[in-house]
Amino acid sequence: MTNLANQRGMKLGRRSLLQALGVAAVGISFGGLAACSKGGDGKIGSTGEEPKLNFYNWDTYIGETTLADFKGASGIDVNMSLFATNDELFAKLRAGNPGFDVIVPSNDFVERMIQSDLIVPLEHDLIPNMKNIDPTFIDVAYDPGRKYSMPYTWLTLGIGYRKSKVKARPDSWKVLFDSDEYKGRIALLSEAGDVIRLAAKYLGKSVNGLTEADIKQVEAMLIKQKPNIKAFHEDNGQDLLLSGEVDLVLEYNGDIAQIMTEDDDIDFVLPKEGSQLNSDTLCIPKGAPRPKNAHAFINYLLDAEVGKKITETILYPTPNASAKALMPDSYKNNPVIFPPADLLAKCEYAAYNEKLQPLYEDAFTRIRAA
Amino acid sequence: MEDWKRSRALFAAVATAPLTWLTLFFIVPMGVIWLYSFGTNAGLTEIEISGTLANYKKALEPLYLGIFAKSLVVAGITTAICLVVGFPVALAIVFASDKWKPWLLLGIMLPFWTNLLIRTYALMAVLRTEGYANQTIGWLHDRFGSLLTLVGLPAPGAYEPLHLLYNNFAVVLGLVYVHLPFMVLPLYAALDRLDRSLIEASLDLGAGHLRTLLLIVAPLAAPGIISGIIITFVPALGAYLTPDLLGGTDSQMIANVIERQFKRANNWPFGAALSFLLMYATFIAIAIQALKAKQAEKRG
Numbered sequence: 001m002t003n004l005a006n007q008r009g010m011k012l013g014r015r016s017l018l019q020a021l022g023v024a025a026v027g028i029s030f031g032g033l034a035a036c037s038k039g040g041d042g043k044i045g046s047t048g049e050e051p052k053l054n055f056y057n058w059d060t061y062i063g064e065t066t067l068a069d070f071k072g073a074s075g076i077d078v079n080m081s082l083f084a085t086n087d088e089l090f091a092k093l094r095a096g097n098p099g100f101d102v103i104v105p106s107n108d109f110v111e112r113m114i115q116s117d118l119i120v121p122l123e124h125d126l127i128p129n130m131k132n133i134d135p136t137f138i139d140v141a142y143d144p145g146r147k148y149s150m151p152y153t154w155l156t157l158g159i160g161y162r163k164s165k166v167k168a169r170p171d172s173w174k175v176l177f178d179s180d181e182y183k184g185r186i187a188l189l190s191e192a193g194d195v196i197r198l199a200a201k202y203l204g205k206s207v208n209g210l211t212e213a214d215i216k217q218v219e220a221m222l223i224k225q226k227p228n229i230k231a232f233h234e235d236n237g238q239d240l241l242l243s244g245e246v247d248l249v250l251e252y253n254g255d256i257a258q259i260m261t262e263d264d265d266i267d268f269v270l271p272k273e274g275s276q277l278n279s280d281t282l283c284i285p286k287g288a289p290r291p292k293n294a295h296a297f298i299n300y301l302l303d304a305e306v307g308k309k310i311t312e313t314i315l316y317p318t319p320n321a322s323a324k325a326l327m328p329d330s331y332k333n334n335p336v337i338f339p340p341a342d343l344l345a346k347c348e349y350a351a352y353n354e355k356l357q358p359l360y361e362d363a364f365t366r367i368r369a370a
Numbered sequence: 371m372e373d374w375k376r377s378r379a380l381f382a383a384v385a386t387a388p389l390t391w392l393t394l395f396f397i398v399p400m401g402v403i404w405l406y407s408f409g410t411n412a413g414l415t416e417i418e419i420s421g422t423l424a425n426y427k428k429a430l431e432p433l434y435l436g437i438f439a440k441s442l443v444v445a446g447i448t449t450a451i452c453l454v455v456g457f458p459v460a461l462a463i464v465f466a467s468d469k470w471k472p473w474l475l476l477g478i479m480l481p482f483w484t485n486l487l488i489r490t491y492a493l494m495a496v497l498r499t500e501g502y503a504n505q506t507i508g509w510l511h512d513r514f515g516s517l518l519t520l521v522g523l524p525a526p527g528a529y530e531p532l533h534l535l536y537n538n539f540a541v542v543l544g545l546v547y548v549h550l551p552f553m554v555l556p557l558y559a560a561l562d563r564l565d566r567s568l569i570e571a572s573l574d575l576g577a578g579h580l581r582t583l584l585l586i587v588a589p590l591a592a593p594g595i596i597s598g599i600i601i602t603f604v605p606a607l608g609a610y611l612t613p614d615l616l617g618g619t620d621s622q623m624i625a626n627v628i629e630r631q632f633k634r635a636n637n638w639p640f641g642a643a644l645s646f647l648l649m650y651a652t653f654i655a656i657a658i659q660a661l662k663a664k665q666a667e668k669r670g
Contacts, residue, residue, distance in 0.1 A: 362635075
């Protein structure tokens with residue numbers, strides 16, 4: 001899930017770069033928070049709270065002027081800190097909220113945080129812009145009725161490929177998981193859960209109905225497939241594809257859409273068996289010092305014009321129907337960013353499963369050691 | 371050397387701060403992780419310290435022992451290459467003129483000023499299929515390939531790029547690249563103190579250069595060699611970024627497994643058990659080394 005805006009220079013994703021520079025990220029957030037908590041001079045803002053807000057977000061995942069515009073509109077000063085992985089976000093909140101008001105976890109972590117009582121229910125009265133959200137994003141499996149989270153972006157995993165190097169459009173997971181047709185030219189994502197769930201999807205199973213026997217079956221298939229795979233990439237599959245290192249990669253649609261603007265020979269396909277959906281959402285962590293400001297901010301981000309500006313910068317698929325309507329056709333009608341509805345209907349959100357996650361990791365360790 | 375031992379107050383004053391630091395930020399957190407290794411997940415965020423040995427039992431399964439063994443081999447090869455490459459470099463710096471010495475040392479330390487991640491990405495740009503290494507070799511191949519016909523060999527075909535990235539070779543290369551300064555600096559420190567008249571004596575008495583190097587220089591530099599080996603081997607054993615970024619499908623090292631246990635799998639107890647096994651192994655290796663050194667001293 002690398003950012004789409006970072007089009008220049010080395011394409012390090014929002015995840016990969018900060019992940020490795022984790023120390024720097026911690027520094028940024030601690031420094032930021034310290035500066036913020038000291039600055040309180042007792043002023044009261046429009047929401048009846050101190051006009052400040054601590055926003056914990058992914059890198060390059062907001063419009064260029066969004067935070068300044070919000071300050072202009074509400075007088076609330078937003079201090080944004082960055083995290084690089086959901087695990088980092090979870091680890092930080094697990095020990096108690098250090099002062100964040102709004103966070104941006106992905107769907108499976110929304111579930112995990114609800115289960116571990118780390119996020120609080122949203123007051124929908126304070127978020128009238130919820131009406132802008134595409135209705136298909138309201139009743140989602142991971143948060144029915146959007147009690148805890150508001151969708152910010154969504155994505156789906158599929159196959160990015162180099163058109164001149166494939167014989168036919170690789171519209172099935174078979175080419176990645178169960179075929180030597182493209183031996184040594186394949187890169188898979190280095191995420192145990194995603195890879196195993198999608199391989200199970202290829203075998204005709206729901207990503208959420210896996211049993212231990214299914215995992216065993218997938219493991220055997222992937223061990224057999226391993227000699228044909230060149231690398232497990234750290235969410236930089238688009239770089240591998242762009243540099244000609246591999247010709248087929250398991251990646252997010254947004255990441256491939258980004259490099260398609262640079263290289264005509266690249267395309268993306270959502271396999272016919274269906275895929276896995278992901279969504280990054282806006283949530284309020286438990287113990288947020290300024291919940292009113294947090295609601296006002298979430299409401300602001302869901303505004304049509306604001307959403308349009310954010311989308312123009314980050315270029316991710318937006319669940320905000322009103323914002324999408326304001327975008328140019330090149331975005332709205334892009335089949336990579338918005339795959340056909342009949343295919344999307346076969347995609348599922350992967351639920352967080354406490355029992356299965358360690359099993360996925362164990363299986364993945366065995367696959368890699370085989 | 372007796373003075374500071376007598377002025378206890380001064381000693382205590384100086385030692386308190388670092389000792390407190392070490393206790394608070396190293397021993398206590400390590401102790402907590404150590405306790406976790408005897409625990410079980412009692413929920414998404416809670417770990418119950420039940421005193422179970424299940425985590426260690428799982429960590430000693432053949433699967434994980436195999437990964438441990440592989441990590442030891444990779445770290446061992448890395449250390450060996452660092453030693454073979456680093457020794458002549460250290461020797462060259464020692465015998466360089468005083469004017470050059472600081473510049474050469476700076477050259478060794480310069481990479482430290484760049485973040486490990488940036489260096490690894492730079493290496494990826496060099497090694498990839500259409501990277502600089504392949505471009506250079508390809509250019510040489512096209513340019514000088516025809517010369518082969520002059521000596522009666524058949525002309526080579528079109529250049530096939532070498533697969534330099536995403537395999538175990540790339541991991542070892544990356545680890546050597548990153549850890550070489552750790553080897554060169556202690557070697558330099560040991561060799562620089564060497565009494566050069568011993569080398570001259572050896573040469574005067576008829577030993578060749580290689581013999582002098584192996585029988586005179588190497589034993590005298592042994593402490594530097596040993597500390598160089600330890601200081602290279604231990605971090606190489608715990609490397610996870612390099613195998614992640616440069617490795618192929620089977621290049622995972624034990625630190626990658628540990629990282630995944632703490633992050634994705636959310637299985638801190640098992641991750642903790644694996645980490646501590648790695649630490650015990652390192653401690654034992656160093657202890658054996660120290661014992662051997664003591665025995666050697668007694669004999670000597």
